[in-house]
Amino acid sequence: MEELLKVEQLKKHFVTSRGIVQAVSEATFSITAGETLGLVGESGSGKSTVAYMVMGLYQPTDGNIRFKDKNIGKYHQKRPLELKKELQIVFQDPGSSLNPRRSVGKILELPLKIHRIDSQFNLRKRILDLLDMVGLPKEYETKYPSSLGGGEKQMVAIARALSTDPSLIVLDEPTSALDVSIQAKIINTLIRIQKERNLGYLFITHDLSLMRNIAHRVAIMYLGRIVEQALTKDFFETPLHPYTQMLLASIPVVSEEEEKIKPERITSVGEIPSPVNIPPGCVFHPRCPKKMDICSQEEPTMVEYKPGHFVRCYLY
Amino acid sequence: MKEVLLDIKDLQVHFRVYGGFLKVLNGTNMRVYSGEKVGLVGETGCGKTTTMKAVMRILPKPHGITPEGKIIFKNKNVLSLKTQEIERLRRNEISMIFQDPTAALNPVFTIGEQLLDVFRYSKKNDGLKGKTLKQMAVDSLRAVALPDPERILASYPIQLSGGMRQRVCIALALANQKQLLIADEPGTSLDVTIQDQILRLIHRLAEERNMAVILISHSLGVIREWTERVYVMYAGSMVEEATTPKLFSQPLHPYTQALMECVPRLTGMKTNEGIPGRIPDYFFPPTGCRFHPRCPKKMAICQEEKPPFYQIDDNHQVACYLYKGES
Numbered sequence: 001m002e003e004l005l006k007v008e009q010l011k012k013h014f015v016t017s018r019g020i021v022q023a024v025s026e027a028t029f030s031i032t033a034g035e036t037l038g039l040v041g042e043s044g045s046g047k048s049t050v051a052y053m054v055m056g057l058y059q060p061t062d063g064n065i066r067f068k069d070k071n072i073g074k075y076h077q078k079r080p081l082e083l084k085k086e087l088q089i090v091f092q093d094p095g096s097s098l099n100p101r102r103s104v105g106k107i108l109e110l111p112l113k114i115h116r117i118d119s120q121f122n123l124r125k126r127i128l129d130l131l132d133m134v135g136l137p138k139e140y141e142t143k144y145p146s147s148l149g150g151g152e153k154q155m156v157a158i159a160r161a162l163s164t165d166p167s168l169i170v171l172d173e174p175t176s177a178l179d180v181s182i183q184a185k186i187i188n189t190l191i192r193i194q195k196e197r198n199l200g201y202l203f204i205t206h207d208l209s210l211m212r213n214i215a216h217r218v219a220i221m222y223l224g225r226i227v228e229q230a231l232t233k234d235f236f237e238t239p240l241h242p243y244t245q246m247l248l249a250s251i252p253v254v255s256e257e258e259e260k261i262k263p264e265r266i267t268s269v270g271e272i273p274s275p276v277n278i279p280p281g282c283v284f285h286p287r288c289p290k291k292m293d294i295c296s297q298e299e300p301t302m303v304e305y306k307p308g309h310f311v312r313c314y315l316y
Numbered sequence: 317m318k319e320v321l322l323d324i325k326d327l328q329v330h331f332r333v334y335g336g337f338l339k340v341l342n343g344t345n346m347r348v349y350s351g352e353k354v355g356l357v358g359e360t361g362c363g364k365t366t367t368m369k370a371v372m373r374i375l376p377k378p379h380g381i382t383p384e385g386k387i388i389f390k391n392k393n394v395l396s397l398k399t400q401e402i403e404r405l406r407r408n409e410i411s412m413i414f415q416d417p418t419a420a421l422n423p424v425f426t427i428g429e430q431l432l433d434v435f436r437y438s439k440k441n442d443g444l445k446g447k448t449l450k451q452m453a454v455d456s457l458r459a460v461a462l463p464d465p466e467r468i469l470a471s472y473p474i475q476l477s478g479g480m481r482q483r484v485c486i487a488l489a490l491a492n493q494k495q496l497l498i499a500d501e502p503g504t505s506l507d508v509t510i511q512d513q514i515l516r517l518i519h520r521l522a523e524e525r526n527m528a529v530i531l532i533s534h535s536l537g538v539i540r541e542w543t544e545r546v547y548v549m550y551a552g553s554m555v556e557e558a559t560t561p562k563l564f565s566q567p568l569h570p571y572t573q574a575l576m577e578c579v580p581r582l583t584g585m586k587t588n589e590g591i592p593g594r595i596p597d598y599f600f601p602p603t604g605c606r607f608h609p610r611c612p613k614k615m616a617i618c619q620e621e622k623p624p625f626y627q628i629d630d631n632h633q634v635a636c637y638l639y640k641g642e643s
Contacts, residue, residue: 042507149594179359179534180578185590209580250512252537254564258582268509271479
């Protein structure tokens with residue numbers, strides 16, 4: 001399969017007055033066409049920073065981002081227009097990512113004009129097609145974001161991301177600001193569009209049960225590092241890293257069948273430390289129920305436990 | 317028979333806005349027994365928080381009004397209490413934890429100043445010295461599993477993490493042996509592992525003190541794990557009430573059923589298309605059952621009259637005409 005995006009040893013450090021914030025220390029993953037990679041982590045784990053580096057909103061401190069075999073680890077100002085057309089993003093809060101003073105039609109028109117997707121005469125038809133694709137009626141063209149519900153706004157943001165016909169979309173917690181009743185519809189639309197257009201998704205979220213339903217592969221981040229990466233099925237059947245187990249055990253579920261899948265109750269303790277003072281050795285050891293002597297001394301490396309299932313822990 | 321602690325009867329809350337009233341609560345009924353953990357679940361904007369704000373009498377003034385209904389707390393109608401009496405109630409009997417701990421704490425006072433105030437102004441602590449009060453504050457922080465309470469008393473809210481701030485809010489809420497704790501989405505703005513810790517803490521403290529808890533959440537999973545009985549709310553009134561295991565094994569109201577099907581499962585079963593439409597406009601709420609415009613099983617009668625509660629069995633009642641014959 002064609003590899004769309006390949007991220008290797010990505011690093012991002014921010015220099016602040018309180019010291020160096022090591023937002024991302026080690027991220028390596030790849031996404032092929034038509035695949036969804038779920039990037040999961042708590043707040044402060046660096047998952048959004050990874051997304052912004054892929055989008056070119058931040059310059060990586062170190063490491064490579066390769067898109068269709070070209071190195072693209074540079075700032076968005078330096079990126080060619082054709083590349084920006086290929087990569088699109090949907091943000092968490094549609095209330096602040098849509099311009100309140102432009103109608104839905106105008107919002108969708110702008111990327112079409114910038115990237116000269118079509119001639120002036122076809123623009124309107126394009127806009128109506130986009131609305132149709134996300135399941136909004138065509139009257140919405142003249143509406144303003146303030147008169148739409150949260151779910152509808154997010155649909156407009158998705159339509160805008162689709163307008164340039166990209167091959168990879170970064171979804172930065174697209175449903176976490178919305179109710180479950182609306183979330184289901186958005187997720188189904190995203191899955192349908194992915195199948196129609198063979199899109200790659202980098203799906204960022206903190207909701208693991210959502211990942212179970214849409215991701216092909218899952219990567220768990222903790223304090224700037226990917227600590228486990230596996231195919232969704234393997235990941236939920238045999239979670240390896242103690243952090244993953246803690247995360248899974250913490251999810252409130254709604255049925256008995258789900259309760260059975262959860263690892264035996266590992267009580268979650270402590271909080272994610274600040275990325276300014278990273279603990280020595282394995283970054284998870286202060287919260288880990290299975291820690292050993294070596295964990296506080298040296299950082300473990302990523303090992304392939306079985307084909308396609310990677311974990312960063314001394315237990316394996 | 318257990319003692320009824322809180323009884324909300326046909327409560328209506330309207331908000332005065334330009335050109336008329338938003339009729340938000342439309343005859344809400346709810347009953348909480350002492351020492352019980354009750355869940356309140358529903359979508360955003362269906363009136364969960366409004367109901368609880370009415371109980372605490374902290375609806376925005378002068379726009380929020382309660383034209384009808386009663387809120388009986390320990391044989392007293394909260395709605396007709398004088399200001400002094402309601403303040404005493406908030407100080408000693410009922411307290412509330414809000415969703416966002418950052419907004420709930422005052423940023424310009426230290427945790428110690430805010431926490432000591434609660435102890436200082438309680439009648440029970442009259443005549444106690446500053447030193448004893450401070451010890452009480454330290455103990456209350458220790459009770460919510462905060463490490464190094466002395467340092468936390470001296471710090472400002474901004475110096476603490478989200479999870480720690482929420483623990484401080486719980487400590488504030490639990491001061492003075494309250495009998496009812498209203499927890500309004502206490503873990504929603506936090507990470508899952510932290511949410512789990514906070515909910516477990518509330519559960520443990522409630523057990524220890526035999527305190528009743530009303531847990532508000534839009535997450536069905538949270539409700540299932542931490543409550544004994546559940547009320548499902550839609551657009552200003554309760555649509556279903558049952559013991560927690562019963563509600564999750566046998567949801568009856570079409571709204572409850574639809575809501576359950578929307579939840580992504582850890583087992584990876586397919587999710588449905590969501591619930592079409594959205595919460596109604598409270599300026600012109602739908603007539604009859606307020607869910608009928610979104611309901612897949614609506615009948616002619618649904619548009620005409622609000623359905624009453626039908627008792628299905630001892631601990632399950634539902635407000636839907638589908639179950640008219642079964643009660």
